[in-house]
Amino acid sequence: MSWGLYVHVPWCRFRCPYCAFVLQTSAPQVDTFLEQIRLRLAASDLVGSPETLYIGGGTPSRLGPDGLGRLLDVLPRATDETTVELNPEDVDDVLLDTLLDHGVDRVSLGVQSFDPATARRLGRARSATTAPAAIERISRRFRSWSLDLIFGVDGQTPDALKRDLERASLAPHVSAYGLTIETETRFGRARRNPAVDPDAWRVAYDTVVSTLEAAGLARYEVSNFARHGHESRHNRRYWHPRGVWVGWGPGAHGRRADGTLVIESDDVEAWLNGAPPTLEAPTPEHLATDWLHAGLRTREGIDLSAMRRALGWTPTLPSALADHFVYADGRLSVRPESLALVDGLAARLVLSYNSRS
Numbered sequence: 135m136s137w138g139l140y141v142h143v144p145w146c147r148f149r150c151p152y153c154a155f156v157l158q159t160s161a162p163q164v165d166t167f168l169e170q171i172r173l174r175l176a177a178s179d180l181v182g183s184p185e186t187l188y189i190g191g192g193t194p195s196r197l198g199p200d201g202l203g204r205l206l207d208v209l210p211r212a213t214d215e216t217t218v219e220l221n222p223e224d225v226d227d228v229l230l231d232t233l234l235d236h237g238v239d240r241v242s243l244g245v246q247s248f249d250p251a252t253a254r255r256l257g258r259a260r261s262a263t264t265a266p267a268a269i270e271r272i273s274r275r276f277r278s279w280s281l282d283l284i285f286g287v288d289g290q291t292p293d294a295l296k297r298d299l300e301r302a303s304l305a306p307h308v309s310a311y312g313l314t315i316e317t318e319t320r321f322g323r324a325r326r327n328p329a330v331d332p333d334a335w336r337v338a339y340d341t342v343v344s345t346l347e348a349a350g351l352a353r354y355e356v357s358n359f360a361r362h363g364h365e366s367r368h369n370r371r372y373w374h375p376r377g378v379w380v381g382w383g384p385g386a387h388g389r390r391a392d393g394t395l396v397i398e399s400d401d402v403e404a405w406l407n408g409a410p411p412t413l414e415a416p417t418p419e420h421l422a423t424d425w426l427h428a429g430l431r432t433r434e435g436i437d438l439s440a441m442r443r444a445l446g447w448t449p450t451l452p453s454a455l456a457d458h459f460v461y462a463d464g465r466l467s468v469r470p471e472s473l474a475l476v477d478g479l480a481a482r483l484v485l486s487y488n489s490r491s
C-alpha cells in the first residue's frame with residue numbers, strides 16, 4: 135500500500151498575526167518531542183517505508199540542524215519524496231547540508247512576500263530580507279523546492295504582487311495562498327480587516343494564475359503551481375479521496391485505508407505528555423463532502439466511477455452551474471476559469487448529496 139508520513143513540529147519564534155496553526159513560541163522541547171515520535175513508531179503497525187515524508191509546522195527549521203537531524207534519524211526514510219518546511223531566517227549552509235545528508239530532497243520556503251511593506255504587514259519583514267540569500271543557497275543544492283506566498287493583503291499593490299510572483303516563479307514549485315482571517319489570531323481580532331474584499335481578491339488571484347502560468351508553472355491545485363514533474367507528491371495524497379497517510383505531532387491528522395481519521399491532540403503540552411489520538415469513522419456524508427471539496431480543487435478533478443463504487447452516488451449538476459464544470463474521460467472537474475469559485479461550487483454539490491432521493 136502507498137502511504138505518506140506527516141510530522142508536525144509545533145514551534146515558531148513568534149506567532150504571525152494571521153496564523154492559527156497549532157504551535158508554541160517557547161523553546162522547542164526536542165527530547166520530549168522525539169520521545170513521543172519514537173513511541174508512535176514503536177506502537178504502529180506500519181509496514182515498509184512511506185513513499186513520501188513531509189515535515190511541516192510550525193517551523194521545522196526552528197529545531198536547528200541538530201534537532202532536525204535527530205528527528206530525521208528517528209523517522210523512517212521515504213522512498214519517493216522527503217520535504218521539510220523552512221523559514222528563510224533559519225537557512226544556512228549547515229542546515230541545508232544536514233538535510234541533504236539525511237535524505238531530504240525537497241524543501242518548502244515560507245517567504246510570504248518579498249515586498250517590504252506587505253511583509254511588514256504580515257509580520258514577516260525578516261523573512262523578506264533573508265529570503266534572497268536563502269533561495270540562492272537552496273537552489274544551489276536542491277533540484278526540487280517550493281516557495282510560499284500570501285496574496286490578497288490590504289495595501290498590497292498590483293505591482294508589488296506581480297513582482298512577488300515574478301521572483302517566486304524562479305522556483306520549480308509555488309504555493310500562493312489568499313490571506314484568510316482566522317478568528318483566534320491578531321488579524322481576527324483587529325478592528326480593520328487586513329484582507330481585501332472579494333472583488334479585489336479575485337483580481338489578485340487572476341494575477342497569481344496568469345503570472346505563474348506565463349512563467350511555466352502550471353496550476354495543478356487551486357493554490358499550487360509547479361513546473362512539470364515538481365508537483366508535491368505528498369500533498370497530492372490529501373486531495374485524493376483515498377489517499378492514505380499517517381500524521382504525528384500536535385494537531386496532525388492521518389487517514390487510514392478504510393477512511394478512518396486519526397486525529398492527534400491539538401494541545402501541545404497534552405501531546406508532549408502522551409495524549410493519545412482520537413479515531414473518527416467518517417459518515418457517508420463526510421466522505422461525499424471530502425471527495426467533492428478535495429477532488430474538485432485539482433486539475434484532474436474526480437473519477438466518477440470510483441466515486442459511484444465507493445459512495446453509491448455521483449453528483450447531478452444543477453443546470454445553472456453546468457458551465458463551471460467539465461466532464462471528460464469519466465472525470466468531473468471545475469473549468470480553469472471557475473477554479474477560484476471551487477469552495478462554493480463544491481458546497482452546492484454537497485447540497486445535492488444531502489437532498490438525494
Ligand SMILES: C[S@@+](CC[C@H](N)C(=O)[O-])C[C@H]1O[C@@H](n2cnc3c(N)ncnc32)[C@H](O)[C@@H]1O
Nearest residue numbers: 152153155191192193219244282311312313314
Ligand atoms: C503554517 S505555515 C508553515 C510554514 C512556515 N512556518 C512559514 O511560515 O513559512 C504554511 C503556510 O501557510 C500559509 N498560511 C498560514 N496561515 C495563513 C492564512 N491565515 N492565510 C493565508 N495563508 C496562510 C503561509 O503561506 C505559510 O507559509
Ligand code: SF4
Nearest residue numbers: 146149150153191192
Ligand atoms: S506562518 Fe509559519 S512562522 Fe508564522 S506562526 Fe504560522 S507556522 Fe509559525
